Amino acid sequence: MYIGFDYGTSNCSIAHMLDGVPTPVAVEGDNIYIPSTLSAPTRESVTEYLFRFCQIKPSDKIGEDLLRRALAFNHDEGIELEARDVNFGQAALNHYLQDPQFTYYVKSPKSFLGSMGLRDIQIRFFEDLVCAMMANIKRQGEARLGQTIDDAVIGRPIHFQGRGGVESDRQAEAILRQAASRAGFRHIEFQFEPVAAGLEYEASLTEDKNVLVVDIGGGTTDCSLLQMGPSWKDKSDRSASLLAHTGERVGGNDLDIHISFRQLMPALGFGSKMLSGIEMPITQFWNPVAINDLPAQTDFYAKENMAALRMLHKEAQQPEKLARLIEVYQEILGHGVVRRAEEAKIGLSSAATYRATLDFLRDVVELDIQQNDMMNAIEVPKAKMMRLVSDALEQGGTKPDVIYMTGGSAKSPILKAAVAQVLPGVEVVSGNDFGSVTAGLARWAQICFR
Structure with missing residues (x-):
């Protein structure tokens, strides 16, 4: 059988067609969404897990070398x-929060797939990481459906996160394809995520319209201007209906990171001064929460950075705040900080004030965040998102009849208002914020594999 597979930056989900209707499949207990996270005792455990417990072998000699290193490392460590x-x-996530220091934890590996400068063995590791997650979801889906899932249409952004342009996109899609193949999918197709979301909306149209799909996901924002409606429905070639595509590495995770940086990191010393009167270096507060930036994370958690943090603590006017930053370093708590920012973002979508609690620190910190504070914190990523909307309109050369907003962050009243400001007078409609892409991918899978 076939499915639509949304391997998302924040969440993953799958759906199949049942009596002509996209139907989600539970993949974590009774939940139809599973956070895009993985935890293990060590980084090397991911590769060993695939080989030992999933019977998934490496795809080439580089992968075999990675497996040998992983087995040797875990053996030497007594794991x-x-x-x-x-x-x-x-x-x-629960395991990480309980024991962050001794847990290898990854959130949103999709964010790293387009990174340039990766060595071959690093690419094979990312392939193992994605493969383990896909194999788990495939296994859960098959258990629910009672059937083997052979074929999948996998969603992809217009542009993956990465500075290499077309090469970044090619690398990321190749990793996804190889990982899916090793996970057991026989036939694999890809579809742009905003196009998939549009296909789901198209099912409700009774007349042709120009639709601007604004898909604000966890890692990327994608905009597609499409001709949609009854005359296009079920066509296998939709190339003529695609009027414009724009996409960039900016999404819901970036909103969380900026809220973390501007509103939470001051409690850890951001904006404070050294005894000399000089402000603390910004990178020491940005890098721990930049969870979608591999070099930033590597720099902050590098062994040599501990000496720099201790020097800052010694020279700080408010050493108690720097002590918290050192704790974040020692316990690898950056993801925890961003998680609290995400909770604040959700809370402030419907309330004027939210109390954030950094309860994973020894010295528990409580902070009140105002909605205006959040709006100021996310101004930079919000502006990038709106530029993508404007660029799609310019590229398409026509005004849409309707704006269809989807994605995990599309429910934000702040972002909805911002889109409406770019296109005043155009109706803005919302779909299933998390499920539109998955449903559309299932519809496209029916066209590809019927």
Whole structure:
């Protein structure tokens, strides 16, 4: 059978067609969404887990070398890996929060797939990481459906996160394809995520319209201007209906990161001064929360950075705040800070004030965040998102009849108002913020594999 597979930056989900209707499949207990997270005792445990418990072998000699290194490392460290040691989704997050110092934790690996400068062995590791997550979701879906899932249409952004342009996109899609193939999918197709979301909206149209799809996901924002409606429905070639595409590495995770940086990191010393009167270096507060930036994370958690943090603590006018930053370093708590910012973002969508609690620190910190504070914090990523909307309109050369907003961050009243300001007078409609892409991918899978 076939499915639509949304391997998202924040969440993953799958759907199949049942009596002509896209139907989601539970993939984590009774939940149809599973957070895009993984935890394991060590980084190397991911590769060993695939080989030992999923019977998934490396795809080439580089992968075989990665496996040999992983087995040797875990053996030397005295780690006897069991299947239950590798967790996915909410279980992975819970495990990380309980024991962050001794847990290898990854959120949103999709964010790194387009990174340039990766060595071949690093690419194979990312392939293993994605493969483990896909294999888990495939296994859960098959258990629910009672059937083997052979074929999948996988969603992809217009542009993956990466500075290499077309080469970044090519690398990321190749990793996804190879990972899906190793996970057991026989036939694999890709579809742009905003196009997939539009296909779901198209099912409700009774007349042809120009539709601007604004898909604000966890890692990227994608805009597609499409001709949609009854005359296009079920066509296998939609190239003539695609009037414009824009996309960039800016999404819901960036909103969380900017809220973390501007509103939470001051409690850890951001904006404070050294005894000399000089302000603390910004990068020491940006890097720990820049969870979608591999070089930033590497720099902050590098062993040599500990000496720099201790020097800042010694020279700080408010050393108690720098002590918290050192704790974030020692306990690898950057993801925890961003998680609290995400909760604040959600809370402030419907309230004027939100109290954020950094309760994973030894010295628990409580901070009140105002909605205006959040709006100021996210101004930079919001402006980038709106530029993508404007660029799509310019590229398409026509005004849409309707704006269809989808994606996890599309429910934000701040972003909805911003889009409406770019196109005053054009109706803005919302779909299933998380499920539109998955449903559209299932519809496209029916066209590809029927």
